[in-house]
Amino acid sequence: MATEDRPGTGRDDRRPCAIALMGPTASGKTALALDWAERFDGEIVSVDSALVYCGLDIGAAKPDAAEQARARHHMLDLRAPWETYSAADFARDARTAIDGIVARGRLPILAGGTGLYFRALLEGLAGMPAADAEVRAAIEAEARARGWPALHGELAGVDPAAAARIDRNDPQRIQRALEVWRISGRPISAWQHDAAATRARLPLRVLKLVVAPADRAVLHERIARRFDAMLAAGFLDEVRALRALPALQAHPAPLDLPAIRAVGYRQAWEYLDGQGSAAAFRERGIAATRQLAKRQGTWLRGELDARRFDPAMQSAELERAIGDFLGRAATQGRPTRARVV
Incomplete structure (x- = not known):
């Protein structure tokens, strides 16, 4: 059942509204978000x-100057690029932005x-231990020596539940x-399970929408x-x-950095290090992006309270869902102008 239809979250709910627009990479989220920001x-x-x-910027499909001029963007x-940024950091900063x-x-x-x-933003995070730079550095050193799949095997021995849902190359x-x-000596899955009922959820009435082509081949072609x-x-x-930035040149293992x-x-970094041809780099980049979209699809299928649409084939249905949520007066006479490419 959709978030806005849960008991206590119907039309008498006075909490502010928000739209959560989810989808795999290259599914058309940017165009829709810009259109809705302008219209609503x-x-x-x-x-x-x-x-x-x-x-x-380019490789991450960051909104360009023209797109950012159309609507105010946050986060x-x-x-x-040599720094880290956790889900907890994101939840804190995003909530501040949303409050504004x-x-x-x-x-x-x-x-x-x-x-x-x-998940961190909408549902809150389990109260597990904070990051420890020394422990992380030790794990990264082990990964350089043994490889991440070996460390995934170690994880499977201490936390089978977490290992089952984490890809061995993540x-x-x-x-x-x-x-x-x-x-802590406790599996991360135990922390997550124990804290599930006490997380601080986002205090908004949220319409969760998943947009993706119904045909996976269409998404692959877009990618x-x-x-x-x-x-x-x-x-x-x-x-x-x-690569020319001094901080990255000085880093002992830049490929271990999240960015x-x-x-x-x-x-691209590996290609510029001399690994393979330009054609092979292109194929690896496209394949990695498709794998990301597959992982995102797995996560999205678990979002049971989200409504799903193919924006190219179900634009009218998507429009009705937003109209029902925001109220017909807010959307009447304002058809979707977004073009999915």
């Missing part, structure tokens, strides 16, 4: 783990595809799960087309500029 007096809160980093360019949007009487539009960020989540275990457009726009030059591990950036 909204501001966009990016829910994307790559967009928080300065310098990750962009918050950290240098609501205070201005505007509609928060939460748009992105990072599931952990959405360094950030493997690292965090092992870090929690080593600090390839967008990757080629990024290359034409100077993506490799962007990565060369990142550089972002899809596309890792493959």
Whole structure:
């Protein structure tokens, strides 16, 4: 059942409204979020783990200057690419941004595809141990020596539940799960289970929408087309500029950094290190982006209170869902103008 239809959250609910626009990469979220922000007096809160980093623009499909001029954006360019940014950091900063949007009487539009960020923002985080730089450094050193799949195997031995839902090639989540275990002696899955009932949920009435093409082949074609457009726009030059930054040149393992591990950036970095041909780099970048979309799809299928639409085929149904949520007076006579590409 959709969030706004749960008991106690119907039309008598006086909490401010927000829209959570979720979807896999290249599903058309940016165009829809911009259209809705203009039509419904909204501001966009990016829910994307790559967009928080300065310098990750072309390859992360960050809204450009023209798009940012159309609607106010939040949660962009918050950290240098050699810094880290946790889901807890995001939840704190995004809630501050949302408080400001609501205070201005505007509609928060939460748009992105990072599931952990959405979960931290909408549901709150379990009260597990904070990050420990020394423990993280030790885990990263082990990963360089043994590889992340080996550390995933270690995780499976101490926390089978967490290992079952974390991909063996997902360094950030493997690292965090092992870090929690080593600090506390308790599996991260136990922390998450125990705290599930006491999380601080976002105090808004949220319409959760998932947008994605019904045909996976359509999404795959969009991913390839967008990757080629990024290359034409100077993506490799962007990565060369990142590589020239003194802080990244001095880093002992830049590919372990969350920013550089972002899809596309890792493959570009390796290519500029001399690994493979330009054609092979393109194929690896597209394949990695498709794998990201698959992981996002798995997460989105678990969002049982979200409503799902193919924006190209179900624009009228999507419009009705927003109209029912915001009220027909807010949407009447204002058809969707977004174009999904």
